[in-house]
Amino acid sequence: MSTEPEAAAAEEAETAAAEEAGPGTPDAAPDATDTTDDAEATDDAEDGDGDGDGDGTDSADGADGEGESAEATEPAAPAELSETEAEIAAQRELRERIEQRKASKEGPIDAGTKLSGTAADLLAAVRAVESGEQPVASAFREPEPAPRRPAPSPAAEPVRAQLSSAPSAPAEESVEAVRTVLTEGGAPAALAAPTAAALGEGAEGQLREDPWQLLRVPGVRTEQADGFARALLGAECGPDDERRGRAITVWLLEQAAAAGHTALDSSALTAALGQRAVPDPDAAVQSALAEGEALVFQDAVEGADVPVQRSDDEDAQDGAEEEPERPVRVLIGLERYALAEESLADGLARVINSLTKDDASGPSADDWEAAAAELSGSAAELVRAVAGHGLVLHTGGETARTEPAALVAAAAAMGLRVCVATHSADGRHRAARAPGVPEAAAVTVAGLLAGAEGPGRDADGAFALDLLVVLDAPQLDVETAAMLAESLPDGARLVLSGDPGVLWSAGPGRVFADLLAARCCPQVVSRTPDPGPIGELVSGIGIGELNQVEAPGKEVVIVPVRDAAEAIHRTVQLVADSVPRAIGVPAEQTQVITPGHGGAAGTRVLNAALKERLNPGPGRFGGFDPGDRVAHVPAAGRTTLGRVVRADAEGLHLECDGAPVVVGKERVEQEVRHAWALTAHQATGLRWPAAVVVLPGDAGQALTRPWVYTAFSRGERHLSVVQGVEQALPRAVAERLWKDRTTRLRTLLRPQVPSVAV
Known part of the structure; x- marks a missing residue:
């Protein structure tokens, strides 16, 4: 396997870290290994919020670039929450539900889930894979298809009740206590409120016990946290402190997430730790895994044909002949994005496999064919694909949006409950103007998830929908996409439509691109060009x-x-x-x-x-x-x-x-x-x-x-x-493609969904 993606991932994580600027006391020894040649990291996606430039010269960049959530800095929630606040709360509920599902599972641990055992076992597994040996069998297993999981919320009213309990700003006494600790460490007092919000209850005690927890505050860099730790700990502070290595490991994974990755190759992560003057990067990763700060995964390397031989002990144990196995890569990621990506894979597999072929209550095959016959070209092809499949991908430019609009109109005419969701309110207005699309069916993704727009949810908490069409699909990050997939009822159809040429999502993941590459469902390529x-x-x-x-x-x-x-x-x-x-x-x-x-x-x-x-x-x-x-x-x-x-x-x-x-x-x-x-x-x-x-x-x-x-x-x-x-413009168009992102969606889909001809 080429090492270029690993080096790029390490470089991108370091780039995002180097571009962050936050208040604090800089380290006496600046890091000379930072790079700044990641073109995409200078734009909004790599800022984490769709508005960052990476120069870090104002506080808005510092907060956004770290992927700060709204809960971290907002004051007490008002009676009526915005769509964004509602979606954030729904995301929180999704993560809690997934975690509960993970904890309740019995039997061997699946690949991609949080590993158990001692920290030594975890590190041994990582090193065994990296050295080319057989992975520890008890630690790594292939995933099994997940059953249908409960929908995010029981009904619209309980959703609103849950949203009303959004976290409030930290108490003034907590902020004052944190301000005292920050002052002792030479950090700006202005960091008190965001630090108290980021660390939660007992923030001042956490800082005294582990000063590098300051890295959890958006905008703070490693050299600033080092300076703060030296001021608090004095002679006890050193670069080999286990707390420092663990905190920087998590910080680098956060920077990678801001750059679009859902995980990092273990070798890329250890290289980045070495660039941050962590003496023993492997031990730092081990510590983060043992404390549950990060998760470790093993994924088969796509397209690799180099066998990994089984050990003599394993052959003796089961008496089987020696069998070659595909090499794997070891990835390290944050639990938040790992669980969301796994939930998305499970949800999409359910959508693909749960479509009822002979549903007497819905349109018949003849009905779908009659609807397709009313259309022409790729619009008719899209209707025929949706007739027989739970998940369909549609690609095309701006004018091609008329094709999914025609699908929605046809499905509505057949009596199906339909909804078309867009990335922005502007897109919603354009979708609502399409012929035959019910005005109430046009929503934004954020509004649909928050319950502020759309058809609401059924008694099981799922969307009351038979067909959901999502436009601007390249803008879906893994968490948003997982929430959509989790919210669809069994038997509903999902169409993801978008222009594959545009920038990817501001949040982690490359959902639409991964699905196109996975070839797990029909893909309809529009033949409708943009005019003029x-x-x-x-x-x-x-x-x-x-x-x-x-x-x-x-x-x-x-x-x-x-x-x-x-x-x-x-x-x-x-x-x-x-x-x-x-x-x-x-x-x-x-x-x-x-x-x-x-x-x-x-x-x-x-x-x-x-x-x-x-x-x-x-x-x-x-x-x-x-x-x-x-x-x-x-x-x-x-x-x-x-x-x-x-x-x-x-x-x-x-x-x-x-x-x-x-x-x-x-x-x-x-x-x-x-x-x-x-x-x-x-x-x-x-x-x-x-x-x-x-x-x-x-x-x-x-x-x-x-x-x-x-x-x-x-x-x-x-x-x-x-x-x-x-000439930099034509060179960029001809030569500079996407800055790749490390994700796991294709790997997670592979054992659950067979590839289809497209």
């Missing part, structure tokens, strides 16, 4: 070609610039003057997209320039004024766009997707950004009449084909490209 010059340009980018296109109506305009200052000037000119005058699209319907928040022409600089031109004001409330365009990020990976309405003692009042939102004064800096300029991940799932993509000279290394594809496809009628990267 923009569609032609984006189609070329999708296959690695940056072509010149004819644009007689100025649908595509390239604006070359010499430096960042000129890029900013031309961008403001385009938004405020040129596009409204020449194209007829007003400034409020034109969106600026740039690779990152930092840099000479990142979102911060561009938003400041655009605010000065389009909505000048003193910014008395955290830099915001009524009328400002903003992005609200209440939790990692959840960005909604809106406008500032007013500010008062209660906080900053926003209107996001037509709904009022109040952000407390203490949360404005972490949760709200100006949004005249966005990053590509923030813009994913959204469309505007016009888009201006800004590529300053320092953005060349951040560009990849998926980034360019995503950014260039956000404009419906017009695209302006302010270009200062010269």
Whole structure:
């Protein structure tokens, strides 16, 4: 097996760690091994929330980049929770339910579950596999198909009752006690509230007992935690402290999750620990496993043909002839994402296998065929695939969304309970306008899971649905996808539809890409191209070609610039003057997209320039004024766009997707950004009449084909490209593909679902 993916994973984990900036006392010996050449890590997905640039120069980046949850910093929950808060609570319930299911299982431990036994046994298993020997049989076993598990919640009313018990902000006395400990260690007092929230009850005692627990606070780096530990422990502090190795192991896994991984190869993890000056990386991993901070897995290496011979002892034990076995890789991951990925695999296997072939109460095969006959091309092919399969994948561009919409309309006409879920409110509005789609059937994924939108749940707590179509499927992370699969009733059909060329999810995993590669269900490839010059340009980018296109109506305009200052000037000119005058699209319907928040022409600089031109004001409330365009990020990976309405003692009042939102004064800096300029991940799932993509000279290394594809496809009628990267743009389109992510979904699906011809 090539070691390149392992090195890339270690490098990406180190990159994400190096790009995090947080308050604290830096270590006297800076880490010289950090790298910063991970292009995708500079964009939003690697920031963990869809809005990070990795430069870590403001507190919002620090909080988001660590994947901070809404519960960690929010004050007491209001009576009516937002969709995001509701979804977070539902995710918490899902994880608790999975953990209970794991604990109740009897018999041998399956691969991918938490191992038992002593820490020495765990480490011996890891080392045995890495050395090419037979894995410890008692530690590693192939998984068995899981039975149908209970739905997330019994009914809509109990769901709302459970959500009302969302955790509140830490008590003031707890925050004060933590502040005292932080002051003793030379850490900023401003970390007191997030530290108390992250560590929970007894936070001050935890810090005194193990100062490296400070790494659990979003935005804190290893050298800062080291400085804090030295100040508290004095001569007792050393790089070989077991507590330090364990904490850094967990911290690196968190950084990997922010970069999209659900696990790390053990060799990549130990290499990253060595770069962090951990003297014995194996012992650090062993300690994290023994304490239950992380889990270990063994997965067969796909495509490998090198046999692993059985030991003499094993042959003597069962008398069998020597049999070659496929080599395996050892992965280390956090329990949260491991359980979610396993739950997703089990849920999808159930969806695939539970479809009733002869259901007299539903449409017959003739009914489905008659519905398909009313359509043509890949739309008819999609209907026929859904007729006979529980899970179907559909791929295509923006125009191809009409095909799953036609499926929903046909299924609704046959009397099926249908729902089409999108990544954003903008996508929901577009889905609701499709012919034949019931308006109430169009929802957002977050709203559906939270119970705020959609058909509600049946008596068993499952969605009251016969068919769920999810658009923007590449934006599904493993936790969200697991919740959807768990919530489907037996016999329901699931269609995942999306453009495989766009950026992956902001959260861990690559669900849609893994399912496409697994070939576990039918795949329908749309033959409906996106029209016009923009569609032609984006189609070329999708296959690695940056072509010149004819644009007689100025649908595509390239604006070359010499430096960042000129890029900013031309961008403001385009938004405020040129596009409204020449194209007829007003400034409020034109969106600026740039690779990152930092840099000479990142979102911060561009938003400041655009605010000065389009909505000048003193910014008395955290830099915001009524009328400002903003992005609200209440939790990692959840960005909604809106406008500032007013500010008062209660906080900053926003209107996001037509709904009022109040952000407390203490949360404005972490949760709200100006949004005249966005990053590509923030813009994913959204469309505007016009888009201006800004590529300053320092953005060349951040560009990849998926980034360019995503950014260039956000404009419906017009695209302006302010270009200062010269030949770096066509090179990125031709050569720089996705930064790979280490995931386990394909491996977990393999023993449960047979491959199908597609």
